[in-house]
Amino acid sequence: MAFDWQPLALVPAISLLALPLFDSASTWLTLTVAGLAMGMIVFIIASGLTLVFGLMDVLNFGHGVFIAIGAFVATSVLGAMGDWTGSTYLALNLVAVFLAMLAAMAAASAVGVVFERLLVRPVYGQHLKQILITMGGMIIGEEVIKIIWGPQQIPLPLPEGLRGAWLLGEAAVEKYRVLAMLLGILMYASLVWTLNRTKIGLLIRAGVDNREMVESLGYPIRRLFVAVFVAGSALAGLGGVMWGLYQQNVVPQMGAQVNVLIFIVIIIGGLGSASGALIGALLVGLMANYTGFLAPKIALFSNIGLMVAILLWRPRGVYPVTNR
Amino acid sequence: MNEALLTLTGVHTHIGAYHILHGVDLAVPRGRLTMLLGRNGAGKSTALRTIMGLWRASSGRVEFAGRDITVLATPDIARLDIAYVPETMGIFGDLTVEENMLLAARGARRARDLDGKRLAWIFSLFPAVEKFWNYPAGKLSGGQKQMLAVARAIVEPRQLLIIDEPSKGLAPVIVDSMITAFAELKAAGVTILLVEQNIQFAQRLGDHVAVMEDGRIVHAGGMAEFAADAALQRSLLGLAL
Numbered sequence: 231m232a233f234d235w236q237p238l239a240l241v242p243a244i245s246l247l248a249l250p251l252f253d254s255a256s257t258w259l260t261l262t263v264a265g266l267a268m269g270m271i272v273f274i275i276a277s278g279l280t281l282v283f284g285l286m287d288v289l290n291f292g293h294g295v296f297i298a299i300g301a302f303v304a305t306s307v308l309g310a311m312g313d314w315t316g317s318t319y320l321a322l323n324l325v326a327v328f329l330a331m332l333a334a335m336a337a338a339s340a341v342g343v344v345f346e347r348l349l350v351r352p353v354y355g356q357h358l359k360q361i362l363i364t365m366g367g368m369i370i371g372e373e374v375i376k377i378i379w380g381p382q383q384i385p386l387p388l389p390e391g392l393r394g395a396w397l398l399g400e401a402a403v404e405k406y407r408v409l410a411m412l413l414g415i416l417m418y419a420s421l422v423w424t425l426n427r428t429k430i431g432l433l434i435r436a437g438v439d440n441r442e443m444v445e446s447l448g449y450p451i452r453r454l455f456v457a458v459f460v461a462g463s464a465l466a467g468l469g470g471v472m473w474g475l476y477q478q479n480v481v482p483q484m485g486a487q488v489n490v491l492i493f494i495v496i497i498i499g500g501l502g503s504a505s506g507a508l509i510g511a512l513l514v515g516l517m518a519n520y521t522g523f524l525a526p527k528i529a530l531f532s533n534i535g536l537m538v539a540i541l542l543w544r545p546r547g548v549y550p551v552t553n554r
Numbered sequence: 555m556n557e558a559l560l561t562l563t564g565v566h567t568h569i570g571a572y573h574i575l576h577g578v579d580l581a582v583p584r585g586r587l588t589m590l591l592g593r594n595g596a597g598k599s600t601a602l603r604t605i606m607g608l609w610r611a612s613s614g615r616v617e618f619a620g621r622d623i624t625v626l627a628t629p630d631i632a633r634l635d636i637a638y639v640p641e642t643m644g645i646f647g648d649l650t651v652e653e654n655m656l657l658a659a660r661g662a663r664r665a666r667d668l669d670g671k672r673l674a675w676i677f678s679l680f681p682a683v684e685k686f687w688n689y690p691a692g693k694l695s696g697g698q699k700q701m702l703a704v705a706r707a708i709v710e711p712r713q714l715l716i717i718d719e720p721s722k723g724l725a726p727v728i729v730d731s732m733i734t735a736f737a738e739l740k741a742a743g744v745t746i747l748l749v750e751q752n753i754q755f756a757q758r759l760g761d762h763v764a765v766m767e768d769g770r771i772v773h774a775g776g777m778a779e780f781a782a783d784a785a786l787q788r789s790l791l792g793l794a795l
Binding site: 290381418429432435436438439440442443446447448449450451551 | 638647649652656657661663
Protein backbone atom coordinates (compact mmCIF):
# COMPACT_ATOMS: atom_id res chain seq x y z
CA MET A 231 0.00 0.00 0.00
CA ALA A 232 1.40 3.41 -0.95
CA PHE A 233 2.36 5.59 1.99
CA ASP A 234 0.06 8.58 2.43
CA TRP A 235 2.68 11.33 2.30
CA GLN A 236 0.36 14.35 2.15
CA PRO A 237 -0.03 14.85 5.94
CA LEU A 238 3.73 14.43 6.38
CA ALA A 239 4.36 17.06 3.70
CA LEU A 240 2.24 19.52 5.67
CA VAL A 241 5.04 20.06 8.21
CA PRO A 242 7.71 21.33 5.73
CA ALA A 243 4.98 23.02 3.67
CA ILE A 244 3.75 25.13 6.59
CA SER A 245 7.34 25.91 7.62
CA LEU A 246 8.25 27.09 4.13
CA LEU A 247 5.00 29.00 3.65
CA ALA A 248 5.74 30.87 6.88
CA LEU A 249 9.24 31.89 5.75
CA PRO A 250 8.21 35.03 3.78
CA LEU A 251 6.30 36.31 6.82
CA PHE A 252 9.52 36.91 8.76
CA ASP A 253 11.99 39.75 8.35
CA SER A 254 14.96 37.43 8.53
CA ALA A 255 15.65 33.78 7.85
CA SER A 256 17.43 33.52 11.21
CA THR A 257 14.24 34.43 13.12
CA TRP A 258 12.36 31.89 11.06
CA LEU A 259 14.97 29.19 11.75
CA THR A 260 15.00 29.90 15.50
CA LEU A 261 11.20 29.70 15.67
CA THR A 262 11.08 26.61 13.48
CA VAL A 263 13.52 24.74 15.74
CA ALA A 264 11.57 25.93 18.79
CA GLY A 265 8.31 24.78 17.18
CA LEU A 266 9.65 21.37 16.25
CA ALA A 267 11.10 20.91 19.75
CA MET A 268 7.82 21.89 21.36
CA GLY A 269 6.03 19.58 18.93
CA MET A 270 8.24 16.65 19.87
CA ILE A 271 7.56 17.20 23.58
CA VAL A 272 3.82 17.45 22.95
CA PHE A 273 4.04 14.29 20.84
CA ILE A 274 5.66 12.34 23.69
CA ILE A 275 2.85 13.46 25.99
CA ALA A 276 0.06 12.81 23.47
CA SER A 277 1.22 9.45 22.08
CA GLY A 278 0.02 7.47 25.09
CA LEU A 279 -3.30 9.27 25.17
CA THR A 280 -4.05 8.57 21.53
CA LEU A 281 -3.31 4.85 21.95
CA VAL A 282 -5.50 4.71 25.06
CA PHE A 283 -8.37 6.22 23.12
CA GLY A 284 -7.79 4.06 20.06
CA LEU A 285 -7.51 0.85 22.03
CA MET A 286 -10.22 1.25 24.64
CA ASP A 287 -12.34 4.18 23.47
CA VAL A 288 -11.48 5.95 26.72
CA LEU A 289 -11.47 9.75 26.80
CA ASN A 290 -8.99 10.50 29.56
CA PHE A 291 -9.24 14.19 30.34
CA GLY A 292 -7.05 13.56 33.37
CA HIS A 293 -3.97 12.78 31.27
CA GLY A 294 -2.54 16.15 32.29
CA VAL A 295 -2.07 15.02 35.87
CA PHE A 296 0.69 12.62 34.77
CA ILE A 297 2.46 15.52 33.05
CA ALA A 298 2.35 17.61 36.22
CA ILE A 299 3.47 14.73 38.44
CA GLY A 300 6.41 14.01 36.12
CA ALA A 301 7.46 17.64 36.15
CA PHE A 302 7.20 18.03 39.94
CA VAL A 303 9.10 14.82 40.58
CA ALA A 304 11.81 16.24 38.31
CA THR A 305 12.03 19.40 40.43
CA SER A 306 12.72 17.23 43.48
CA VAL A 307 15.23 14.94 41.76
CA LEU A 308 17.11 17.70 39.96
CA GLY A 309 16.95 19.86 43.09
CA ALA A 310 18.61 17.08 45.08
CA MET A 311 21.28 16.68 42.40
CA GLY A 312 22.32 20.32 42.39
CA ASP A 313 26.00 19.42 42.21
CA TRP A 314 25.46 17.43 39.05
CA THR A 315 23.12 19.91 37.33
CA GLY A 316 25.43 22.78 38.21
CA SER A 317 28.51 20.97 36.92
CA THR A 318 30.13 22.12 33.71
CA TYR A 319 30.46 18.47 32.64
CA LEU A 320 27.69 17.78 30.15
CA ALA A 321 27.74 14.05 30.95
CA LEU A 322 26.88 14.72 34.60
CA ASN A 323 24.07 17.07 33.51
CA LEU A 324 22.64 14.45 31.18
CA VAL A 325 22.83 11.70 33.81
CA ALA A 326 20.94 13.95 36.25
CA VAL A 327 18.25 14.69 33.67
CA PHE A 328 18.06 11.01 32.76
CA LEU A 329 17.60 10.00 36.40
CA ALA A 330 14.92 12.68 36.83
CA MET A 331 13.14 11.31 33.76
CA LEU A 332 13.28 7.75 35.12
CA ALA A 333 11.88 8.86 38.48
CA ALA A 334 9.16 10.90 36.76
CA MET A 335 8.16 7.97 34.57
CA ALA A 336 8.07 5.63 37.56
CA ALA A 337 5.91 8.04 39.58
CA ALA A 338 3.56 8.73 36.67
CA SER A 339 3.25 4.97 36.00
CA ALA A 340 2.34 4.29 39.62
CA VAL A 341 -0.30 7.02 39.58
CA GLY A 342 -1.48 5.65 36.21
CA VAL A 343 -2.12 2.22 37.73
CA VAL A 344 -4.24 3.75 40.50
CA PHE A 345 -6.00 6.13 38.11
CA GLU A 346 -6.96 3.31 35.73
CA ARG A 347 -8.14 1.00 38.49
CA LEU A 348 -10.14 3.53 40.51
CA LEU A 349 -11.41 6.02 37.95
CA VAL A 350 -11.29 4.66 34.42
CA ARG A 351 -12.25 1.00 34.82
CA PRO A 352 -15.72 1.68 36.30
CA VAL A 353 -16.70 3.88 33.35
CA TYR A 354 -15.64 1.87 30.30
CA GLY A 355 -17.92 2.61 27.38
CA GLN A 356 -19.47 5.69 29.00
CA HIS A 357 -17.91 8.78 27.42
CA LEU A 358 -19.69 11.44 29.43
CA LYS A 359 -18.82 9.78 32.72
CA GLN A 360 -15.23 9.29 31.52
CA ILE A 361 -14.87 13.00 30.83
CA LEU A 362 -16.35 14.00 34.18
CA ILE A 363 -14.54 11.48 36.33
CA THR A 364 -11.12 11.89 34.69
CA MET A 365 -11.38 15.69 34.95
CA GLY A 366 -12.26 15.17 38.59
CA GLY A 367 -9.22 12.93 38.91
CA MET A 368 -7.03 15.66 37.49
CA ILE A 369 -8.38 18.20 39.98
CA ILE A 370 -7.64 15.79 42.83
CA GLY A 371 -4.16 15.20 41.38
CA GLU A 372 -3.49 18.92 41.30
CA GLU A 373 -4.53 19.25 44.92
CA VAL A 374 -2.28 16.36 45.93
CA ILE A 375 0.60 18.09 44.13
CA LYS A 376 -0.15 21.29 46.07
CA ILE A 377 -0.08 19.32 49.34
CA ILE A 378 3.29 17.73 48.51
CA TRP A 379 5.12 20.56 46.70
CA GLY A 380 3.01 23.60 47.60
CA PRO A 381 0.76 25.74 45.40
CA GLN A 382 3.45 28.10 44.16
CA GLN A 383 5.37 28.06 40.91
CA ILE A 384 8.64 26.14 41.24
CA PRO A 385 11.61 26.98 39.01
CA LEU A 386 13.07 24.11 36.99
CA PRO A 387 16.25 25.55 35.55
CA LEU A 388 18.13 23.78 32.82
CA PRO A 389 21.34 22.06 33.88
CA GLU A 390 24.42 24.12 33.19
CA GLY A 391 25.50 22.27 30.06
CA LEU A 392 22.09 22.52 28.42
CA ARG A 393 21.80 26.27 28.76
CA GLY A 394 22.56 28.64 25.94
CA ALA A 395 22.41 28.24 22.20
CA TRP A 396 24.46 27.34 19.20
CA LEU A 397 24.69 30.00 16.54
CA LEU A 398 23.89 29.00 12.99
CA GLY A 399 24.72 32.18 11.13
CA GLU A 400 22.53 34.72 12.87
CA ALA A 401 20.07 32.14 14.12
CA ALA A 402 20.25 30.98 17.73
CA VAL A 403 19.38 27.32 18.17
CA GLU A 404 18.95 26.51 21.84
CA LYS A 405 20.81 23.42 23.01
CA TYR A 406 17.93 22.07 25.04
CA ARG A 407 15.56 22.30 22.08
CA VAL A 408 17.91 20.21 20.00
CA LEU A 409 18.05 17.65 22.81
CA ALA A 410 14.23 17.67 23.00
CA MET A 411 14.00 17.07 19.25
CA LEU A 412 16.49 14.20 19.39
CA LEU A 413 14.66 12.63 22.33
CA GLY A 414 11.35 13.03 20.52
CA ILE A 415 12.73 11.33 17.41
CA LEU A 416 14.12 8.52 19.58
CA MET A 417 10.77 8.04 21.32
CA TYR A 418 8.89 8.07 18.02
CA ALA A 419 11.29 5.51 16.52
CA SER A 420 10.91 3.30 19.62
CA LEU A 421 7.13 3.57 19.47
CA VAL A 422 6.99 2.76 15.76
CA TRP A 423 9.38 -0.15 16.26
CA THR A 424 7.29 -1.50 19.15
CA LEU A 425 4.02 -1.11 17.26
CA ASN A 426 5.31 -2.65 14.04
CA ARG A 427 7.97 -5.13 15.06
CA THR A 428 6.75 -6.74 18.27
CA LYS A 429 3.84 -8.99 19.14
CA ILE A 430 2.61 -6.57 21.79
CA GLY A 431 2.62 -3.81 19.19
CA LEU A 432 0.70 -6.04 16.83
CA LEU A 433 -1.86 -6.64 19.56
CA ILE A 434 -2.21 -2.91 20.22
CA ARG A 435 -2.76 -2.18 16.52
CA ALA A 436 -5.22 -5.03 16.24
CA GLY A 437 -6.98 -3.91 19.42
CA VAL A 438 -7.41 -0.40 18.03
CA ASP A 439 -9.05 -1.99 14.97
CA ASN A 440 -11.26 -4.66 16.59
CA ARG A 441 -11.09 -5.29 20.35
CA GLU A 442 -13.62 -8.08 20.32
CA MET A 443 -11.67 -10.12 17.77
CA VAL A 444 -8.46 -9.75 19.75
CA GLU A 445 -10.28 -11.27 22.73
CA SER A 446 -11.70 -14.01 20.51
CA LEU A 447 -8.13 -14.93 19.55
CA GLY A 448 -7.33 -15.52 23.20
CA TYR A 449 -5.73 -12.27 24.32
CA PRO A 450 -7.13 -10.44 27.37
CA ILE A 451 -7.57 -6.92 26.05
CA ARG A 452 -8.09 -5.43 29.51
CA ARG A 453 -4.60 -6.45 30.57
CA LEU A 454 -3.21 -5.01 27.36
CA PHE A 455 -5.13 -1.81 27.98
CA VAL A 456 -3.75 -1.44 31.50
CA ALA A 457 -0.25 -1.91 30.07
CA VAL A 458 -0.86 0.76 27.41
CA PHE A 459 -2.48 3.10 29.94
CA VAL A 460 0.49 2.79 32.29
CA ALA A 461 2.97 3.19 29.43
CA GLY A 462 1.02 6.25 28.27
CA SER A 463 1.16 7.66 31.80
CA ALA A 464 4.92 7.08 31.91
CA LEU A 465 5.34 8.87 28.57
CA ALA A 466 3.26 11.77 29.90
CA GLY A 467 5.52 11.85 32.97
CA LEU A 468 8.57 11.98 30.70
CA GLY A 469 6.90 14.68 28.63
CA GLY A 470 6.18 16.58 31.85
CA VAL A 471 9.89 16.70 32.68
CA MET A 472 10.69 17.91 29.19
CA TRP A 473 7.86 20.48 29.23
CA GLY A 474 8.96 21.74 32.65
CA LEU A 475 12.54 22.14 31.45
CA TYR A 476 11.25 23.80 28.27
CA GLN A 477 9.27 26.34 30.33
CA GLN A 478 11.92 26.34 33.09
CA ASN A 479 9.24 26.37 35.76
CA VAL A 480 6.34 24.19 36.88
CA VAL A 481 2.92 24.96 38.36
CA PRO A 482 0.33 22.47 39.67
CA GLN A 483 -2.09 23.55 36.90
CA MET A 484 0.38 22.80 34.10
CA GLY A 485 -1.37 19.52 33.23
CA ALA A 486 -4.65 21.26 32.54
CA GLN A 487 -2.85 23.89 30.46
CA VAL A 488 -1.18 21.27 28.26
CA ASN A 489 -4.33 19.13 28.07
CA VAL A 490 -5.94 21.43 25.52
CA LEU A 491 -2.91 21.17 23.25
CA ILE A 492 -2.71 17.39 23.42
CA PHE A 493 -6.39 16.93 22.62
CA ILE A 494 -5.96 19.20 19.59
CA VAL A 495 -2.96 17.06 18.61
CA ILE A 496 -4.71 13.70 18.83
CA ILE A 497 -7.79 14.98 17.02
CA ILE A 498 -5.65 16.38 14.20
CA GLY A 499 -3.65 13.14 14.10
CA GLY A 500 -6.66 10.84 13.90
CA LEU A 501 -7.67 9.25 17.17
CA GLY A 502 -5.57 6.19 17.88
CA SER A 503 -2.71 6.99 15.49
CA ALA A 504 0.84 7.43 16.80
CA SER A 505 2.13 8.78 13.48
CA GLY A 506 -0.87 11.09 13.26
CA ALA A 507 -0.09 12.38 16.75
CA LEU A 508 3.47 13.17 15.62
CA ILE A 509 2.26 15.17 12.61
CA GLY A 510 -0.37 16.92 14.74
CA ALA A 511 2.17 17.77 17.46
CA LEU A 512 4.70 19.19 15.01
CA LEU A 513 2.02 21.31 13.32
CA VAL A 514 0.76 22.57 16.68
CA GLY A 515 4.32 23.35 17.82
CA LEU A 516 5.12 25.30 14.67
CA MET A 517 1.81 27.16 14.68
CA ALA A 518 2.17 28.15 18.35
CA ASN A 519 5.67 29.53 17.81
CA TYR A 520 4.98 31.32 14.52
CA THR A 521 1.77 32.99 15.68
CA GLY A 522 3.26 33.70 19.11
CA PHE A 523 5.89 35.81 17.34
CA LEU A 524 3.85 37.28 14.50
CA ALA A 525 0.47 37.86 16.16
CA PRO A 526 0.52 37.05 19.87
CA LYS A 527 -3.13 38.00 20.28
CA ILE A 528 -4.30 35.17 18.06
CA ALA A 529 -1.74 32.63 19.28
CA LEU A 530 -4.22 31.09 21.66
CA PHE A 531 -6.76 30.43 18.92
CA SER A 532 -4.38 29.57 16.11
CA ASN A 533 -4.19 25.89 16.99
CA ILE A 534 -7.96 25.60 17.15
CA GLY A 535 -8.08 27.21 13.71
CA LEU A 536 -5.47 24.72 12.54
CA MET A 537 -7.55 21.83 13.89
CA VAL A 538 -10.68 23.13 12.14
CA ALA A 539 -8.79 23.48 8.84
CA ILE A 540 -7.36 19.95 9.09
CA LEU A 541 -10.76 18.48 9.94
CA LEU A 542 -12.35 20.26 6.97
CA TRP A 543 -9.70 18.58 4.82
CA ARG A 544 -9.76 15.20 6.58
CA PRO A 545 -12.75 14.90 8.92
CA ARG A 546 -11.29 11.90 10.80
CA GLY A 547 -7.81 13.40 11.21
CA VAL A 548 -4.69 12.97 9.09
CA TYR A 549 -4.10 9.27 9.79
CA PRO A 550 -7.35 7.81 11.14
CA VAL A 551 -7.11 4.26 12.45
CA THR A 552 -10.41 3.69 14.20
CA ASN A 553 -13.98 3.97 13.01
CA ARG A 554 -14.98 5.73 16.16
CA MET B 555 -23.91 -40.61 18.19
CA ASN B 556 -20.36 -39.48 18.93
CA GLU B 557 -19.40 -38.04 22.29
CA ALA B 558 -20.28 -34.34 22.42
CA LEU B 559 -17.35 -31.91 22.55
CA LEU B 560 -19.62 -28.91 23.11
CA THR B 561 -23.03 -28.86 24.74
CA LEU B 562 -25.48 -26.09 25.46
CA THR B 563 -28.18 -26.84 28.00
CA GLY B 564 -31.15 -24.53 28.48
CA VAL B 565 -29.18 -21.45 27.45
CA HIS B 566 -30.97 -18.11 27.63
CA THR B 567 -29.33 -14.92 26.40
CA HIS B 568 -30.57 -11.37 26.79
CA ILE B 569 -29.13 -8.41 24.89
CA GLY B 570 -30.27 -5.35 26.75
CA ALA B 571 -34.02 -5.58 27.03
CA TYR B 572 -34.27 -8.23 24.31
CA HIS B 573 -34.58 -11.92 25.13
CA ILE B 574 -32.84 -13.61 22.17
CA LEU B 575 -32.12 -17.22 23.17
CA HIS B 576 -34.97 -19.05 24.87
CA GLY B 577 -33.41 -22.20 26.31
CA VAL B 578 -31.08 -23.52 23.61
CA ASP B 579 -30.14 -27.21 23.86
CA LEU B 580 -27.41 -28.22 21.44
CA ALA B 581 -24.78 -30.96 21.28
CA VAL B 582 -21.80 -30.74 18.89
CA PRO B 583 -20.24 -34.20 18.41
CA ARG B 584 -16.47 -34.50 18.53
CA GLY B 585 -14.74 -34.83 15.15
CA ARG B 586 -17.88 -34.05 13.13
CA LEU B 587 -19.25 -31.04 11.29
CA THR B 588 -22.48 -29.69 12.73
CA MET B 589 -24.57 -27.26 10.72
CA LEU B 590 -26.66 -24.73 12.58
CA LEU B 591 -29.45 -23.64 10.27
CA GLY B 592 -32.37 -21.27 10.62
CA ARG B 593 -34.03 -18.24 9.17
CA ASN B 594 -32.68 -14.73 9.66
CA GLY B 595 -33.13 -13.61 13.24
CA ALA B 596 -33.52 -17.16 14.58
CA GLY B 597 -30.66 -16.60 17.05
CA LYS B 598 -27.84 -18.56 15.34
CA SER B 599 -25.17 -15.85 15.60
CA THR B 600 -26.26 -15.06 19.15
CA ALA B 601 -25.79 -18.73 20.03
CA LEU B 602 -22.21 -18.64 18.68
CA ARG B 603 -21.42 -15.40 20.49
CA THR B 604 -22.83 -16.84 23.69
CA ILE B 605 -20.58 -19.89 23.36
CA MET B 606 -17.58 -17.56 22.95
CA GLY B 607 -18.60 -15.46 25.96
CA LEU B 608 -19.03 -12.35 23.81
CA TRP B 609 -22.57 -12.20 25.11
CA ARG B 610 -23.12 -13.69 28.51
CA ALA B 611 -25.75 -16.43 28.96
CA SER B 612 -28.30 -15.18 31.47
CA SER B 613 -29.07 -18.76 32.46
CA GLY B 614 -28.29 -22.29 31.34
CA ARG B 615 -24.95 -24.02 30.89
CA VAL B 616 -22.30 -24.19 28.19
CA GLU B 617 -19.87 -27.10 28.49
CA PHE B 618 -16.74 -27.70 26.45
CA ALA B 619 -14.88 -31.01 26.77
CA GLY B 620 -16.73 -31.63 30.02
CA ARG B 621 -15.84 -28.25 31.52
CA ASP B 622 -18.37 -25.55 32.38
CA ILE B 623 -17.37 -22.48 30.35
CA THR B 624 -20.59 -20.49 30.85
CA VAL B 625 -18.98 -17.76 32.91
CA LEU B 626 -15.47 -17.81 31.47
CA ALA B 627 -14.14 -14.67 29.78
CA THR B 628 -13.77 -14.76 25.99
CA PRO B 629 -9.94 -15.01 25.98
CA ASP B 630 -10.08 -17.93 28.42
CA ILE B 631 -12.62 -19.69 26.22
CA ALA B 632 -10.47 -19.12 23.13
CA ARG B 633 -7.47 -20.52 25.00
CA LEU B 634 -9.28 -23.83 25.40
CA ASP B 635 -8.43 -24.24 21.70
CA ILE B 636 -11.63 -22.88 20.30
CA ALA B 637 -11.34 -20.75 17.16
CA TYR B 638 -14.13 -18.40 16.19
CA VAL B 639 -14.78 -16.68 12.88
CA PRO B 640 -17.57 -14.10 13.21
CA GLU B 641 -20.01 -13.20 10.46
CA THR B 642 -18.02 -9.98 9.91
CA MET B 643 -14.85 -12.12 9.59
CA GLY B 644 -12.99 -9.99 12.14
CA ILE B 645 -10.05 -9.32 9.84
CA PHE B 646 -7.66 -6.63 11.05
CA GLY B 647 -7.66 -4.42 7.99
CA ASP B 648 -4.62 -2.31 8.91
CA LEU B 649 -2.49 -5.39 9.49
CA THR B 650 -0.96 -7.46 6.72
CA VAL B 651 -2.12 -11.00 6.00
CA GLU B 652 1.08 -12.23 7.67
CA GLU B 653 0.40 -10.16 10.79
CA ASN B 654 -3.19 -11.41 10.95
CA MET B 655 -1.92 -14.99 10.87
CA LEU B 656 0.84 -14.29 13.38
CA LEU B 657 -1.63 -12.79 15.81
CA ALA B 658 -3.80 -15.90 15.72
CA ALA B 659 -0.79 -18.11 16.46
CA ARG B 660 -0.50 -17.51 20.17
CA GLY B 661 2.67 -19.56 20.42
CA ALA B 662 4.57 -17.56 17.76
CA ARG B 663 6.34 -14.27 18.33
CA ARG B 664 7.59 -13.83 14.77
CA ALA B 665 6.48 -15.12 11.36
CA ARG B 666 9.40 -17.56 11.30
CA ASP B 667 8.00 -19.20 14.45
CA LEU B 668 4.90 -20.33 12.53
CA ASP B 669 4.72 -24.06 11.81
CA GLY B 670 6.02 -24.26 8.22
CA LYS B 671 4.38 -27.58 7.45
CA ARG B 672 1.00 -26.41 8.67
CA LEU B 673 1.41 -23.13 6.81
CA ALA B 674 2.11 -25.03 3.57
CA TRP B 675 -1.09 -27.02 4.15
CA ILE B 676 -3.04 -23.80 4.72
CA PHE B 677 -1.56 -22.29 1.55
CA SER B 678 -2.67 -25.37 -0.38
CA LEU B 679 -6.21 -24.86 0.94
CA PHE B 680 -6.25 -21.10 0.46
CA PRO B 681 -3.68 -20.01 -2.18
CA ALA B 682 -4.79 -16.37 -1.82
CA VAL B 683 -3.35 -16.28 1.69
CA GLU B 684 0.12 -17.06 0.34
CA LYS B 685 -0.27 -14.79 -2.69
CA PHE B 686 -1.22 -11.75 -0.60
CA TRP B 687 0.99 -12.60 2.41
CA ASN B 688 2.50 -9.12 2.67
CA TYR B 689 -0.60 -7.15 1.64
CA PRO B 690 -2.74 -5.15 4.06
CA ALA B 691 -5.68 -7.43 4.81
CA GLY B 692 -8.09 -4.52 4.37
CA LYS B 693 -7.24 -4.46 0.66
CA LEU B 694 -8.36 -8.05 0.01
CA SER B 695 -11.63 -8.89 -1.70
CA GLY B 696 -14.54 -10.29 0.32
CA GLY B 697 -13.72 -13.86 -0.68
CA GLN B 698 -10.03 -13.47 0.08
CA LYS B 699 -10.88 -12.00 3.48
CA GLN B 700 -13.10 -14.97 4.23
CA MET B 701 -10.28 -17.33 3.25
CA LEU B 702 -7.93 -15.41 5.51
CA ALA B 703 -10.45 -15.53 8.35
CA VAL B 704 -10.68 -19.34 8.12
CA ALA B 705 -6.92 -19.71 7.56
CA ARG B 706 -6.31 -17.61 10.65
CA ALA B 707 -8.63 -19.83 12.65
CA ILE B 708 -6.62 -22.93 11.75
CA VAL B 709 -3.09 -21.48 11.86
CA GLU B 710 -2.58 -23.61 14.99
CA PRO B 711 -4.42 -26.85 15.74
CA ARG B 712 -7.73 -26.17 17.47
CA GLN B 713 -10.19 -28.59 19.03
CA LEU B 714 -13.24 -26.71 17.80
CA LEU B 715 -13.86 -24.29 14.94
CA ILE B 716 -16.91 -22.07 15.19
CA ILE B 717 -17.66 -20.26 11.95
CA ASP B 718 -20.52 -17.90 11.22
CA GLU B 719 -21.79 -17.94 7.63
CA PRO B 720 -18.53 -18.58 5.76
CA SER B 721 -20.23 -18.56 2.34
CA LYS B 722 -22.12 -15.31 2.79
CA GLY B 723 -21.77 -13.05 -0.25
CA LEU B 724 -19.10 -15.20 -1.89
CA ALA B 725 -18.83 -16.11 -5.58
CA PRO B 726 -19.69 -19.78 -6.35
CA VAL B 727 -16.08 -20.60 -7.22
CA ILE B 728 -14.91 -19.36 -3.81
CA VAL B 729 -17.73 -21.24 -2.08
CA ASP B 730 -16.42 -24.40 -3.81
CA SER B 731 -12.91 -23.76 -2.44
CA MET B 732 -14.41 -23.26 1.00
CA ILE B 733 -16.24 -26.56 0.76
CA THR B 734 -13.01 -28.32 -0.25
CA ALA B 735 -11.19 -26.70 2.66
CA PHE B 736 -13.83 -27.66 5.22
CA ALA B 737 -13.95 -31.19 3.84
CA GLU B 738 -10.18 -31.46 4.41
CA LEU B 739 -10.51 -30.07 7.92
CA LYS B 740 -13.27 -32.59 8.62
CA ALA B 741 -11.09 -35.38 7.31
CA ALA B 742 -8.33 -34.18 9.65
CA GLY B 743 -10.70 -34.80 12.56
CA VAL B 744 -11.41 -31.18 13.48
CA THR B 745 -14.76 -30.56 15.17
CA ILE B 746 -16.63 -27.81 13.37
CA LEU B 747 -19.78 -25.85 14.18
CA LEU B 748 -20.98 -23.86 11.17
CA VAL B 749 -23.81 -21.41 10.90
CA GLU B 750 -25.01 -21.38 7.32
CA GLN B 751 -27.81 -19.99 5.18
CA ASN B 752 -26.52 -21.57 1.97
CA ILE B 753 -28.44 -24.85 1.92
CA GLN B 754 -26.29 -26.48 -0.78
CA PHE B 755 -23.20 -25.69 1.26
CA ALA B 756 -24.83 -27.19 4.34
CA GLN B 757 -25.92 -30.34 2.58
CA ARG B 758 -22.52 -31.02 1.03
CA LEU B 759 -20.61 -30.69 4.28
CA GLY B 760 -22.80 -31.35 7.29
CA ASP B 761 -22.74 -34.56 9.31
CA HIS B 762 -25.26 -33.24 11.78
CA VAL B 763 -27.81 -30.50 11.63
CA ALA B 764 -29.57 -28.36 14.19
CA VAL B 765 -32.29 -25.93 13.19
CA MET B 766 -33.09 -22.82 15.20
CA GLU B 767 -36.29 -20.86 15.31
CA ASP B 768 -37.18 -18.00 17.63
CA GLY B 769 -34.18 -18.60 19.85
CA ARG B 770 -34.71 -22.34 20.29
CA ILE B 771 -33.41 -25.53 18.67
CA VAL B 772 -36.47 -26.99 16.97
CA HIS B 773 -34.77 -29.90 15.24
CA ALA B 774 -31.51 -31.80 15.68
CA GLY B 775 -30.30 -34.92 13.90
CA GLY B 776 -28.28 -36.31 11.00
CA MET B 777 -27.86 -34.19 7.87
CA ALA B 778 -28.60 -37.14 5.55
CA GLU B 779 -32.03 -37.71 7.11
CA PHE B 780 -32.77 -33.99 7.13
CA ALA B 781 -31.74 -33.64 3.47
CA ALA B 782 -34.02 -36.51 2.54
CA ASP B 783 -37.08 -35.07 4.30
CA ALA B 784 -38.38 -32.25 2.08
CA ALA B 785 -41.48 -31.74 4.21
CA LEU B 786 -39.40 -31.20 7.33
CA GLN B 787 -37.16 -28.70 5.53
CA ARG B 788 -40.18 -26.81 4.25
CA SER B 789 -41.73 -26.65 7.67
CA LEU B 790 -38.51 -25.52 9.39
CA LEU B 791 -36.79 -23.40 6.76
CA GLY B 792 -39.54 -22.61 4.29
CA LEU B 793 -37.68 -24.37 1.47
CA ALA B 794 -36.28 -27.76 0.53
CA LEU B 795 -32.69 -28.90 -0.21
